[in-house]
Amino acid sequence: MRVTWSGGELTFRLDPEDEITGKAADEHPVKLATNTCTISGVPADAHPDLYAVAAWTVVAPWTRRKITFDRAVSAEVAAALQDGWGVEAGPVGAEPRGAGGTLAISYSGGADSVAASAIYPDAPFVHFRRVPHARVPNRWPHYRSDVLAKLAKRTGRELTVVESDLEFTLAEPRPGYPEHHAVAAGALLLADRMDLGGLAFGYELGSRWLGGDRYLLRYTPDNPMWAPHGEWGRLFAAVGVHIVLPVGGVSEAVTMRLALNSDLKEHVRWCLRGTDGPCRTCGKCLYKELIQAAVERRPIDTPITADRPVARKWLQPPPFGGQEMIEYGLARVPGIEQSLFAKALDHFDASEESTSWLDHCYPPAIDEIPPRWRDEAAAFLTSNVGLMTEREIRRVETWGS
Helix, strand or coil: CEEEEECCEEEEECCCCCCCEEECCCCCEEEECCCEEEECCCCCCCCHHHHHHHHHHHHHHHCCCEEEEEEEEEHHHHHHHHHHHCCEEEEEEECCCCCCCEEEEECCCCHHHHHHHHHCCCCCEEEEEECCCCCCCCCCCCCCHHHHHHHHHCCCCCEEEEEECHHHHEEECCCCCCCHHHHHHHHHHCHHHHCEEEEECCCCHHHHHCCCCCCCCCCCCCCCCCCCCCHHHHHHHHCCCEEECCCCCCCHHHHHHHHHCCCCHHHCCCCCCCCCCCCCCCHHHHHHHHHHHHHHCCCCCCCCCCCCHHHHHHHCCCCCCCHHHHHHHHHHCCCHHHCCCHHHHHCCCCCCCCCHHHHCECHHHHHCCCHHHHHHHHHHHHHHCCECCHHHHHHHHCCCC
């Protein structure tokens, strides 16, 4: 793989051993659509390691043996790429970038990132906004990135909006991040300007510890995407921008509660389609409605019926992504047996007692937060959520076994 930056435009060329269809860190197949993308507001004097890692978040799925950058990188970044992916990186010759002192939040506006914002109320936001690509038709026009960006601006928090068409480098399964970490490409390139030493993401217990939503559903302490000691964590650390997961130890029920009780509750939006509010007809709206109804102890309110395609996966036998939250909802939503989730009752024996662990924080997740920002998160989570008991910890660590 050969990578070139011209301002904020990234161009890459595949080597003979590289592949048009590759795999992301979660083993999901991703097909290449084009070899260019742009990222707005890129400072010309960004450290070369930042350019390198930003590029890697885009090209990683298709690179097999070697990546050649258009400027020298540090030995630390080259070593992280070799150790993590077995990829030879060069040329090598830059001094490493020192860590900054600021923690920013990769802010989507969803419940999880709003919960992270409640933990760090003084952290600035970096919001990634998808914009059209000059060479690739938009096959997902219902994605309302403009609405999400406007909501982010209304929070009143210090905000940097990064516009990029990098999601269009994917042909399949749809426009989206080549790697989950590509959402951070803009923040990485702005790290010197913002004095970034850490970037907080809203990935929660399911994503960090329970196998996420697209690969094996089991306890995954060595999660390749989000474990600080994993390949991505080591790579980000090599450029002095540590991955921080403030809500990595709590469930989506907890992040929902924290978000709806925060001062940003009016700006929470997990739906990617709605304009004046959630569309209420997409699969994500259905899933989040179940969680919100469980948190608020009320019947589920959705126009979606069991015969709709977006409801189909919940009618099939498990396992499926977010399974722990389905169990949580089955145990708490009044009248669930009359809802479209009724079929799921055939597969689970969920009760409030059996799902109580999802109301508390998994302590090892706090230990993973870099020391500079750990105490603030620990104090918040201890007082507002509470830590898991030993029995509940075992429930996490035996998940899927």
